[in-house]
Structure formats: structure tokens, C-alpha cells
Amino acid sequence: MAVGLGPLPTLHPVAGFELGIASAGIKRPGRKDVVVMRCAEGSTVAGVFTLNAFCAAPVILAKQRVQGPVRYLLTNTGNANAGTGEPGLAAASRTCAKLAELTGVDASAVLPYSTGVIGEPLPVEKIEGALQAALDDLSVDNWAAAATGIMTTDTLPKGASRQFQHDGVTITVTGISKGAGMIRPNMATMLGYIATDAKVSREVLQNLLLDGANKSFNRITIDGDTSTNDCCMLIATGQAKLPEITKAEGPLFAALKQAVFEVCMEVAQAIVRDGEGATKFVTVEVNGGATYQECLDVGYTVAHSPLIKTALFASDPNWGRILAAVGRAGVPDLDVSKIDVFLGEVCIASRGARAASYTEAQGAAVMQQEEITIRIELGRGACSETIWTTDLSHEYVKINAEYRT
Amino acid sequence: MAVGLGPLPTLHPVAGFELGIASAGIKRPGRKDVVVMRCAEGSTVAGVFTLNAFCAAPVILAKQRVQGPVRYLLTNTGNANAGTGEPGLAAASRTCAKLAELTGVDASAVLPYSTGVIGEPLPVEKIEGALQAALDDLSVDNWAAAATGIMTTDTLPKGASRQFQHDGVTITVTGISKGAGMIRPNMATMLGYIATDAKVSREVLQNLLLDGANKSFNRITIDGDTSTNDCCMLIATGQAKLPEITKAEGPLFAALKQAVFEVCMEVAQAIVRDGEGATKFVTVEVNGGATYQECLDVGYTVAHSPLIKTALFASDPNWGRILAAVGRAGVPDLDVSKIDVFLGEVCIASRGARAASYTEAQGAAVMQQEEITIRIELGRGACSETIWTTDLSHEYVKINAEYRT
Numbered sequence: 120m121a122v123g124l125g126p127l128p129t130l131h132p133v134a135g136f137e138l139g140i141a142s143a144g145i146k147r148p149g150r151k152d153v154v155v156m157r158c159a160e161g162s163t164v165a166g167v168f169t170l171n172a173f174c175a176a177p178v179i180l181a182k183q184r185v186q187g188p189v190r191y192l193l194t195n196t197g198n199a200n201a202g203t204g205e206p207g208l209a210a211a212s213r214t215c216a217k218l219a220e221l222t223g224v225d226a227s228a229v230l231p232y233s234t235g236v237i238g239e240p241l242p243v244e245k246i247e248g249a250l251q252a253a254l255d256d257l258s259v260d261n262w263a264a265a266a267t268g269i270m271t272t273d274t275l276p277k278g279a280s281r282q283f284q285h286d287g288v289t290i291t292v293t294g295i296s297k298g299a300g301m302i303r304p305n306m307a308t309m310l311g312y313i314a315t316d317a318k319v320s321r322e323v324l325q326n327l328l329l330d331g332a333n334k335s336f337n338r339i340t341i342d343g344d345t346s347t348n349d350c351c352m353l354i355a356t357g358q359a360k361l362p363e364i365t366k367a368e369g370p371l372f373a374a375l376k377q378a379v380f381e382v383c384m385e386v387a388q389a390i391v392r393d394g395e396g397a398t399k400f401v402t403v404e405v406n407g408g409a410t411y412q413e414c415l416d417v418g419y420t421v422a423h424s425p426l427i428k429t430a431l432f433a434s435d436p437n438w439g440r441i442l443a444a445v446g447r448a449g450v451p452d453l454d455v456s457k458i459d460v461f462l463g464e465v466c467i468a469s470r471g472a473r474a475a476s477y478t479e480a481q482g483a484a485v486m487q488q489e490e491i492t493i494r495i496e497l498g499r500g501a502c503s504e505t506i507w508t509t510d511l512s513h514e515y516v517k518i519n520a521e522y523r524t
Numbered sequence: 525m526a527v528g529l530g531p532l533p534t535l536h537p538v539a540g541f542e543l544g545i546a547s548a549g550i551k552r553p554g555r556k557d558v559v560v561m562r563c564a565e566g567s568t569v570a571g572v573f574t575l576n577a578f579c580a581a582p583v584i585l586a587k588q589r590v591q592g593p594v595r596y597l598l599t600n601t602g603n604a605n606a607g608t609g610e611p612g613l614a615a616a617s618r619t620c621a622k623l624a625e626l627t628g629v630d631a632s633a634v635l636p637y638s639t640g641v642i643g644e645p646l647p648v649e650k651i652e653g654a655l656q657a658a659l660d661d662l663s664v665d666n667w668a669a670a671a672t673g674i675m676t677t678d679t680l681p682k683g684a685s686r687q688f689q690h691d692g693v694t695i696t697v698t699g700i701s702k703g704a705g706m707i708r709p710n711m712a713t714m715l716g717y718i719a720t721d722a723k724v725s726r727e728v729l730q731n732l733l734l735d736g737a738n739k740s741f742n743r744i745t746i747d748g749d750t751s752t753n754d755c756c757m758l759i760a761t762g763q764a765k766l767p768e769i770t771k772a773e774g775p776l777f778a779a780l781k782q783a784v785f786e787v788c789m790e791v792a793q794a795i796v797r798d799g800e801g802a803t804k805f806v807t808v809e810v811n812g813g814a815t816y817q818e819c820l821d822v823g824y825t826v827a828h829s830p831l832i833k834t835a836l837f838a839s840d841p842n843w844g845r846i847l848a849a850v851g852r853a854g855v856p857d858l859d860v861s862k863i864d865v866f867l868g869e870v871c872i873a874s875r876g877a878r879a880a881s882y883t884e885a886q887g888a889a890v891m892q893q894e895e896i897t898i899r900i901e902l903g904r905g906a907c908s909e910t911i912w913t914t915d916l917s918h919e920y921v922k923i924n925a926e927y928r929t
Contacts, residue, residue, distance in 0.1 A: 170852075171848060171851040171852045172850075172851040172852070172855070172858040172860050173847045173848055173850065173851030173852075173860050173876070174851070199844070201844060201847075201848070202843075202844050202847045202848075202873065202876070202877055202878060203877055203878070204861075204875070204876060204877030204878075205877075206877075207877070236844065237842075237844020237845065237847065237848060238843060238844035238847070238873075238878050300831070301831055301845075301848065303852075342829075342830040342831060343828070343829070343830065344829055344830065344831050344845075344848065344849065344852070345848070345851075345852035346848065347844075347847070347848045347851060423748070423828075424747075424748070424749055425747040425748070425749065425830070425916070425920070425924070426705070426706055426747060426749050426924055429920075429921050429924035429925045430924070430925070432921065432925050433924075433925035433926065435925070437642075438607075438643060439604070439606060439607050439641065439642020439643035439752075440642065440706075440749075442578045442606070442607045442642065442643070442752070443576060443578055443606070443607075443642060443706065443749065443750070443751065443752045444749065445577075445578065446576040446577040446578030446579070446750075446752060447575075447576045447577070447578075447708075447749070447750035450577070453577040455577050455578050456609075468607065468643075470609065471578070471607070471609060472607055472608055472609025472610075472611075472612070473607060473608065473609075473643050511830075511921060512921065513918055513921050513922070515830070515834075515921075516834050516837065516916060516917065516918050516920075516921055517918070519830070519831055519834035519835070519838075520834045520835070520837050520838035520840070521838065
């Protein structure tokens with residue numbers, strides 16, 4: 120059902136970043152469900168994490184440990200290790216300690232990531248049993264296999280890659296992500312791993328990831344449900360023979376920033392394209408706001424409205440539902456007589472009422488497309504925000520009503 | 525599909541309040557779609573109206589006119605007259621003026637109400653053509669017919685009635701409501717009309733309605749979409765031979781308040797029970813909040829979560845989704861280790877993690893029921909709030925994807 124999402128593009132290897140995949144049989148025997156990533160010594164690592172107060176045990180550990188030197192990222196699917204309290208924290212620690220023991224690094228250099236059902240105890244022994252196989256599989260060429268290995272309800276793997284030249288040296292940025300439901304990231308996405316061989320100081324790297332996530336992962340929503348396990352990591356291995364980037368300025372930083380932002384955006388949008396039951400990829404653009412926040416409030420209210428989402432599924436240009444959502448978004452002193460709404464290039468509402476030029480046939484033609492832009496002009500100021508989302512289909516209900524059965 | 529909603533109970537007539545129903549053929553020929561209500565001279569009338577900034581033309585007019593003497597309420601279904609700008613206001617005025625002309629009252633004494641599709645021009649001539657038939661039909665015994673006449677996607681009419689004695693005089697409170705989708709009232713419900721033969725000053729009546737709506741209509745949600753057309757009216761005809769109530773105190777006021785609150789609650793909950801596609805009637809009770817607002821934030825986040833709603837539809841005790849929703853509700857400094865969650869009487873999460881005593885069989889048993897209470901104990905203070913909602917089913921998507929076809 121994925122909308123406009125093809126096979127994985129070429130994912131260029133990143134020197135100093137290896138990936139290994141194995142099967143622990145957490146949910147189903149034989150399924151690839153454990154991914155180990157190794158960062159070369161001296162790598163800097165940045166992370167953004169869910170703001171959900173019920174964040175999972177692995178999130179708590181990874182948040183602490185990302186401050187120090189990082190050598191391994193350990194991901195499992197099939198179990199989120201969330202809502203598991205103290206025993207969950209102990210379980211996450213144990214899997215990390217086991218990997219540390221096998222590789223001779225400090226346990227604090229291993230960061231855990233889990234995704235899957237919330238509230239079940241983590242099957243520690245199964246994961247531990249798969250670690251050696253994952254280590255034996257480590258290779259810089261395993262991005263595509265890892266993209267598949269971190270999937271849960273995703274129907275397709277998600278990845279993006281960019282390369283650019285600087286002083287005759289090729290720099291690579293490659294990333295993968297997973298997620299299809301419980302998606303309204305808040306400072307991070309479901310799971311995302313992006314690596315580059317550039318050498319970047321930790322502070323610059325962290326700010327780069329924050330900026331990139333805010334313009335990509337933090338602007339997508341499928342069902343408004345912020346996950347307990349969202350994490351996005353950016354790793355700089357420093358293997359490329361170029362000076363370290365220690366300031367957010369200059370042509371090398373600018374080129375890296377563009378590449379990182381493009382990868383963030385491509386894998387973030389891929390999550391929406393593969394949204395549970397999605398039949399449409401919807402861009403909600405809000406312009407003319409007095410503040411960025413009111414643009415976001417309007418955009419998310421539209422993006423989360425079940426009535427708009429079902430109309431999108433039905434390809435029904437029921438624009439009254441869009442006006443109703445804008446009207447309830449909580450914007451103070453909203454003057455509806457200044458608002459215009461566009462479906463694609465078609466003006467459907469002008470100055471708060473149906474546009475004189477609008478015909479149902481025009482709206483229906485836009486709605487038939489798989490990729491639809493809803494543009495709202497508030498006429499209050501100069502701020503803009505853009506959010507990407509999906510429709511709400513029968514398949515969404517089916518997937519989520521049957522998830523645990 | 526309505527949950528626990530039977531045939532209409534006996535709706536006692538209210539002296540001085542007559543109802544007449546007619547067919548204007550707005551959406552389908554022959555369908556009863558126009559309801560006229562006549563208030564005896566000297567009636568006081570209170571109203572609460574949607575806070576949606578895109579409120580419909582009839583809401584704008586009714587809000588203005590409820591301040592003065594009110595003699596007629598004119599309701600049509602099949603067209604919301606919302607998002608229609610200045611022409612919509614003129615159309616609403618014209619239908620009122622016609623009714624005023626036919627009855628010899630001032631046009632400002634006629635209040636309009638519309639419900640149905642947003643954004644289509646109001647078919648003024650059709651409505652005008654049905655007014656005389658509605659007037660000819662006026663009777664105090666027409667509550668049940670009016671409850672049916674105001675329905676749109678409702679599958680059952682909704683009404684409630686109470687009587688009590690005071691100084692040997694019987695006082696009646698009777699009300700009806702409509703609504704099944706685009707339901708998250710904000711200071712009112714979709715459409716509600718409640719009448720009593722008590723004599724009540726306008727100020728006391730307005731505060732009584734505000735209080736009653738806040739505890740009933742303003743605590744229900746089906747899909748989180750606040751309508752453009754929500755209105756709830758409370759009419760006191762003063763026909764009962766008792767002194768006027770001019771202060772919110774004393775035994776007569778207390779008895780009236782209880783009757784009005786009970787009618788409000790019964791017809792508000794009836795809207796949820798008949799929610800689009802509903803297979804469950806869900807009570808979300810949030811206790812132990814530091815503020816009422818944070819209880820509401822948690823309650824609505826749970827009530828609106830598509831993941832929780834689909835789990836309810838599937839009768840799946842997927843309590844991790846409840847924890848995740850509580851965690852993202854935006855409560856400041858939420859200490860998850862103090863939170864308990866109950867499904868019915870079963871404690872599913874204790875101190876932020878799965879309760880030691882909990883078994884899946886216990887959760888499944890509660891989830892099989894048609895009426896389910898989710899109780900969340902925040903452990904932060906003494907505030908509580910309760911919200912009523914539904915599940916999210918295939919039928920909800922079907923109804924809203926096919927609404928205009």
C-alpha cells in the first residue's frame with residue numbers, strides 16, 4: 120500500500136560504520152530481528168529521543184550513554200521494552216553488557232534500541248543468543264539488510280544516501296529508518312540511523328541532528344500517537360581524510376548539512392509513504408501565520424482530523440471538513456474572512472467561504488491523485504510550516520485492530 | 525450499531541413548548557428535515573454555541589438573537605449552512621424572516637439551526653416551502669417526531685425526560701439531541717434542545733445551561749472534530765404555576781438543576797452511544813490530577829488516540845497504548861512511576877509498569893464488554909475529570925468515506 124515508495128535506492132557504505140543482522144526469533148522464528156551497528160573508534164554520535172514521558176527502558180539508557188564514547192548500537196524488533204519498569208531497564212542493560220563482553224568494549228559504549236509491542240518483558244536470552252551471529256555478519260555493505268532488519272509493520276525498507284566532494288575527497292551520508300504507525304515524532308522519529316564518514320565534533324553533530332530532525336522527522340504524523348521508543352541517531356566516523364568540523368559554518372559544513380537534511384527528509388517522508396494503510400501521501404502547508412506555533416497547530420489539527428483523513432481516503436474533496444478543522448485549531452482571534460484554502464493548485468475556499476471559481480470537478484481531480492497538497496493561507500503574518508501525513512483507510516483499522524493477534 | 529441505546533423513553537410534553545415537523549426535501553424527497561419549535565410568550569431562552577472559529581451562519585444569528593425575546597427555533601437537516609460566508613448569513617436571515625411573516629412575530633425572535641453538509645448553499649426556497657406545514661403540525665406532543673426530524677447520520681433518535689414535584693406542582697424537563705460524528709463539543713453539543721415549564725430568569729437559565737453542558741456535552745468526544753454548528757438551547761416557558769427562579773439557590777432551583785443535568789447527561793451520552801460506527805461505549809476517568817486541565821488533557825489524549833480506539837474495537841487489552849497516550853499528553857514533569865491504570869476493576873498497570881497481578885485473560889474479559897471504563901490514577905493531586913467516547917471501527921471509516929456519495 121506504500122505511496123510512491125519504490126525499492127531501496129543505492130545505499131553507499133560509510134567507512135567506519137558496519138552493520139550486522141541476525142535472527143533471535145523474538146516474535147517469529149527465523150525473522151531477522153536483531154541489528155548490531157559498530158562505529159569506528161573516535162566516532163562522534165548524536166541522538167534525539169522521544170519526549171513521551173513513558174519512554175522505553177532502552178531510550179533511558181541510550182540517552183544517558185550517548186554523552187560518552189559510543190562503539191555499538193544494538194537494535195531489536197518484536198518487543199519495545201516499554202512500560203516495563205525497573206526490570207525493563209535491567210534487561211536492556213544485560214543485553215548491552217553481553218555485547219560489550221563479546222567485543223571487549225566498555226558496557227557504557229553500547230546503546231540499546233527496541234521496537235515492537237509495548238509492555239511485554241524483553242526476551243533477553245533470545246537476544247543474547249543472536250549477538251555473535253550479528254557480530255560475525257558485520258560489514259559496511261549491510262545497509263539494505265539492516266533497513267529490512269529493523270522493520271515492524273513497515274511494508275518496505277526505508278533508506279537514503281548522498282555523496283558530495285570536498286577538496287577532492289568524497290563524503291558519504293547514508294541513513295535508514297523504520298516506522299509506519301504510532302507516528303508523531305517529537306524530537307525524533309520511530310527509529311532512524313544516519314551515518315557519515317565526515318569528522319564532526321559532538322556539539323556540532325548534535326545541533327545538526329536537532330535541526331535536521333525538526334525539519335523532517337518532527338514534521339510527519341500518521342496517527343498523532345507519539346511513540347515511547349522514538350530515537351534518531353547521527354554517527355560521524357571521521358574516516359574521511361578531511362579536517363574535523365568544529366563549527367557550524369564554512370562550505371564543508373554547509374555541504375554536509377545539506378546532505379544530512381536531504382537524507383533525513385527522504386527517510387522521514389518514506390515513513391509517511393509507508394504509513395499503516397496509507398493510500399495517499401499528503402502535504403499540509405500552512406502559510407501566513409503570525410507565529411510558527413499557530414501554523415503547526417493548524418497543520419496538525421488538519422493532519423489528525425479523522426474526518427479529513429477519511430475524506431482523503433475516499434478521494435472526496437469535502438473541503439468543509441478542512442475549514443472546520445482550521446476553525447477548531449485554537450488560533451487566537453482567527454479572522455476566518457482572511458483564510459484561503461487550496462487543494463493542489465485549486466482554490467477551494469477564498470476569504471473563508473467557497474471560492475466562486477471552484478467546481479466539484481476541480482476538487483475531485485486533485486483528490487484522485489496519490490500525492491495531495493492541502494495549502495492553507497491564514498493571512499495573519501509571514502510564518503510557514505509544512506507537515507506530511509496520510510489518509511485513514513479501512514486497512515489502518517484492520518492493521519491496528521489485529522496487531523497482537 | 526448503537527451501544528446500549530434503546531427506543532426513546534417517554535418524553536413528557538412541556539407546557540408552552542410546541543414542536544412541528546415537515547419535509548422540505550433538502551437531501552432526499554419526503555424525508556422529515558425541518559423542525560419548528562414555538563416557545564410561549566414570556567419564555568426565557570439560554571444557549572451555548574460552538575467555539576469553532578468557522579462557526580456556521582445560523583450559529584452567528586442564533587448567538588445574537590438569543591439575547592432578546594425568542595419565540596421560534598427553526599431547524600433544518602441536510603445542509604449546515606457553514607463555510608458559506610455572507611450569502612449564508614443572508615440565507616439564514618431569509619428563512620427566519622419568512623417564518624416571522626407567517627406567524628406575525630418579529631424576525632429577531634426566530635433563531636435558526638442547521639446541520640448537514642458544510643459548504644453548500646442553503647436551499648432557502650425548499651425550506652420556506654415547508655414552513656407552513658411545520659406550523660400546522662405544532663403540538664406539545666411532538667417531541668419524539670422532532671427527535672427523529674433533527675437526525676443526520678444518527679441511527680436512533682435521542683431524548684430524555686424528568687419530572688419532579690414542588691409545592692404540589694409538577695415540573696417537567698424534556699430534551700432531545702442529535703449528533704454521531706464531528707463530535708467534540710466545545711461549550712455545546714451538535715444540536716440539543718431542552719425545555720422546561722419552570723419560570724426561570726435568563727441569567728440563572730444561562731448559567732444552569734453552561735454548568736450542565738460543561739459536565740455532559742463538553743465531556744463527550746467521538747472523533748475530536750469540533751463541529752461548526754454545535755448549539756444547545758434551554759428554554760423555560762414559565763407555564764408552571766410557581767414563582768420565578770431568579771437566583772441559583774433554594775430547593776426549587778436545586779431540583780430543577782438536578783433534572784436539567786440528568787437530561788443533559790442522558791442525551792449527551794446518547795450521542796456517544798450512537799457514535800458513527802461505535803461498538804463500544806467508553807468512559808475515560810482520570811483521577812489524582814494536580815489540575816482539572818491536566819486531567820482533561822490526559823483524558824482527551826486517550827479518548828482520541830486512534831491506536832487505543834482500534835484496540836477497543838478489537839477488544840484487545842493493549843494497555844501499552846494507554847500508557848503511551850498518557851505519556852504524550854503533555855503533562856509537565858509527569859512521574860510515570862506514580863501512575864496506575866485500570867480497565868474496569870482490573871489493575872493493568874501499577875506504578876508505571878505492568879501490574880504483577882495482571883493477566884491477559886483479565887484484560888480480555890473486560891474488553892469483551894460493550895461498556896468499558898478506563899481509569900487512570902495520576903497520583904499528583906485531587907482533581908478528577910471524566911470523558912465519554914467510542915471505539916474506531918471499520919464502519920466509522922466507511923460512514924465517513926462515503927458520507928457525500
